[in-house]
Every structure is written in C-alpha cells, then in structure tokens.
Amino acid sequence: MIIRIIDGITEFTGKICAWTLFAIGFFITFEVLMRYVFNAPTIWVDEISRVLQVWVVYLGAAYVLKHREMVTIDVLLSNPNTLWRRLAETLAIVVLFIFAGTACYFGFQIWLKATMAGHTTDTYLAPPKMITHAPVWVGSALLMLQGGVQLYRVWAEPLPGDDVMGGAH
Numbered sequence: 001m002i003i004r005i006i007d008g009i010t011e012f013t014g015k016i017c018a019w020t021l022f023a024i025g026f027f028i029t030f031e032v033l034m035r036y037v038f039n040a041p042t043i044w045v046d047e048i049s050r051v052l053q054v055w056v057v058y059l060g061a062a063y064v065l066k067h068r069e070m071v072t073i074d075v076l077l078s079n080p081n082t083l084w085r086r087l088a089e090t091l092a093i094v095v096l097f098i099f100a101g102t103a104c105y106f107g108f109q110i111w112l113k114a115t116m117a118g119h120t121t122d123t124y125l126a127p128p129k130m131i132t133h134a135p136v137w138v139g140s141a142l143l144m145l146q147g148g149v150q151l152y153r154v155w156a157e158p159l160p161g162d163d164v165m166g167g168a169h
Contacts, residue, residue: 003149003152006145007146007149009145010115010146011066012147013059014067015057020056021057023047024077027045028045028049039056051132054135055139058138058139058143059139060137060139061142062142062145062146065143065147065150066149081159085159089154090155093147093151095153096144097144100144101144105137107137110133110136111133111136113127114128131142
C-alpha cells in the first residue's frame with residue numbers, strides 16, 4: 001500500500017512537471033511576442049519561468065527514477081538476472097540516498113531559516129525565498145522515498161531487461 005502511495009505521488013508530480021514545462025514554453029513564447037512584436041516586455045516571465053524550472057528539476061527526479069530513465073552504463077552487468085546486477089543497482093540507490101539525504105537535510109535547514117526570517121529574493125517581483133528553497137528538500141525527500149521503493153523492487157521483483165536496440169537511451 002505504501003509503495004502504491006509513493007508511486008502515485010511520483011506519477012502525479014511527474015505529470016505536473018510535464019505540464020509545467022509546457023506552461024514555461026507558453027510563457028516564454030508570450031514574452032518573445034510581447035517584447036519583439038508589441039515592444040512591451042513583461043516583468044514576470046523570466047523570474048516565474050526560473051522558479052518553475054527549479055521545481056520541475058527537483059520534483060521530476062523521482063519520476064525519472066521510477067521509470068528507470070536515469071543514465072546507466074551496463075556494459076559488464078547487462079544481464080538483469082544476476083546477483084551482481086542487483087548489487088550494482090543497490091549500490092547506486094545507496095549513493096542516491098546519500099546525496100538526496102544531504103540535499104534534503106541542508107535544503108530544509110536553509111528553507112526553514114529563510115521562511116522564519118521572511119526573506120524574499122532580490123528581484124523585481126520579490127517572491128518569498130521559501131518558494132525558491134522548498135523544491136530542494138521536497139524533491140529530495142520524494143526522490144529518497146521513490147529510491148526506497150526502487151530498492152525494494154530490485155530485490156523483490158525481476159529487473160526489467162535492457163532493450164539495447166529499441167530504446168532511446
């Protein structure tokens with residue numbers, strides 16, 4: 001049940017990230033149209049697009065991990081049915097835990113400090129820094145949760161075979 005919940009959250013955030021990238025493309029197209037056709041540039045597109053891109057990167061990582069689309073090099077361990085392959089996948093997820101855990105811990109500390117102090121960015125719109133700092137720890141926490149699910153799958157389910165010729169990897 002917990003695995004389905006984490007998978008569901010990951011799927012939901014992944015789809016939100018995809019639509020957010022669509023929206024960012026729309027915003028940038030709007031900005032180009034306003035700037036170069038109507039000579040009336042906007043003040044919000046650049047900053048909003050950057051903030052949304054940060055959210056997409058951190059929230060999208062768990063979705064990418066769930067769908068096994070991370071960069072992998074499996075020259076020696078291409079057979080998914082070996083113990084060595086499972087051990088290599090486990091090691092990769094453990095390293096992911098180390099980095100995502102560090103980012104989550106320190107990202108939360110920075111977010112909490114900025115939130116409690118009421119800091120804002122030094123830009124024209126001046127949004128609260130809690131909006132720009134939150135994706136680091138939220139995305140890293142989701143990545144660790146999905147990493148736990150993937151670690152379970154490495155040992156409880158058969159690993160999917162690598163489609164060397166048919167995939168886009």
